Amino acid sequence: WGPLGHSVVAELAQRHLSPAAEAEVEHLLALDHTKSLADIASWPDEIRNDPKQQDLWKETRALHYIDFRDQSCKYVPPRDCKNGQCVVEAIPHYLIILSDRSQPDAARLQALKFVVHFVGDIHQPLHGGYRDDAGGNAYQVQFQGQGMNLHRVWDSGLLSTRGLDWKAYAKRLNAEGIAPLPPPIAPFDKPSAQWAEESCQITRDIYPNNHKIDQAYVDAELPVADSRLREAGRRLAEVLNLALQND
Numbered sequence: 001w002g003p004l005g006h007s008v009v010a011e012l013a014q015r016h017l018s019p020a021a022e023a024e025v026e027h028l029l030a031l032d033h034t035k036s037l038a039d040i041a042s043w044p045d046e047i048r049n050d051p052k053q054q055d056l057w058k059e060t061r062a063l064h065y066i067d068f069r070d071q072s073c074k075y076v077p078p079r080d081c082k083n084g085q086c087v088v089e090a091i092p093h094y095l096i097i098l099s100d101r102s103q104p105d106a107a108r109l110q111a112l113k114f115v116v117h118f119v120g121d122i123h124q125p126l127h128g129g130y131r132d133d134a135g136g137n138a139y140q141v142q143f144q145g146q147g148m149n150l151h152r153v154w155d156s157g158l159l160s161t162r163g164l165d166w167k168a169y170a171k172r173l174n175a176e177g178i179a180p181l182p183p184p185i186a187p188f189d190k191p192s193a194q195w196a197e198e199s200c201q202i203t204r205d206i207y208p209n210n211h212k213i214d215q216a217y218v219d220a221e222l223p224v225a226d227s228r229l230r231e232a233g234r235r236l237a238e239v240l241n242l243a244l245q246n247d
């Protein structure tokens with residue numbers, strides 16, 4: 001997702017934190033002089049894209065997504081995630097640091113930023129693609145009279161058609177109530193594996209006819225994107241509540 005999607009996911013989650021998790025989040029965010037998860041949700045993209053910082057953070061680039069092998073969308077580690085360098089493994093990795101109160105607060109805050117961001121990204125269907133097109137980055141489309149790629153349509157183009165800022169967008173989705181979750185696919189020892197497999201399965205059906213994103217496409221797919229934002233927000237709250245319980 002772009003900044004809008006990430007902030008929406010973070011805001012939905014923040015509204016559903018337990019008292020213990022809320023207090024710990026507030027404590028960690030105070031280091032950055034903010035109170036809002038939405039504020040820090042895009043930080044992993046900012047450091048990745050900032051010419052002055054990106055070299056330092058180049059190892060994090062692969063952590064934003066996973067490429068599946070084929071349309072079966074079955075996660076097979078380590079085949080599909082070499083050395084743990086993908087979003088499925090990055091989420092539990094940073095959750096462990098976040099939950100470890102012997103770690104310095106600065107490290108736990110950084111882990112919080114990665115968890116918030118990656119739980120969002122793993123729900124963006126094309127961050128779990130299986131086609132040989134870099135998650136839709138190499139699939140060109142026409143959108144609103146312009147050339148674009150399908151990845152950007154899903155990161156930001158679709159969501160921006162609502163013309164809402166992140167606060168209004170989150171409020172709108174929150175008004176629909178708690179997000180229903182898709183049924184379990186299979187027993188997983190990592191919930192993030194299921195979230196990525198769901199994304200992969202969604203990508204089977206989102207390639208437009210004739211490379212054209214028209215109004216019918218937006219009408220059909222924007223609700224899919226909204227569902228993924230709501231699921232991400234609900235699940236982010238759940239994992240934060242678990243990681244930040246009182247001992």
Ligand code: DCM
Nearest residue numbers: 030031032033034035036038039040
């Ligand atoms: N900052 C910001 N928006 C936030 C949080 C922080 O613009 N929500 C700015 C304020 C600080 C700068 O980031 O000047 C650096 O923050 P830090 O002290 O955490 O490095």
Ligand code: DCM
Nearest residue numbers: 031032033034039040041042043046
């Ligand atoms: N920052 C932020 N929101 C932004 C841009 C920056 O909160 N949209 C803050 C977060 C960090 C600081 O800027 O406090 C830069 O990161 P770092 O703490 O690594 O210097």
Ligand code: DCM
Nearest residue numbers: 064065067126127128134135137151
């Ligand atoms: N991306 C993805 N799947 C890939 C490659 C990239 O989901 N196989 C994502 C990561 C970024 C965006 O696409 O959000 C652009 O990637 P990059 O800047 O690395 O080209």
Ligand code: ZN
Nearest residue numbers: 001124151155
């Ligand atoms: Zn993306």
Ligand code: ZN
Nearest residue numbers: 001045064121
């Ligand atoms: Zn990202």
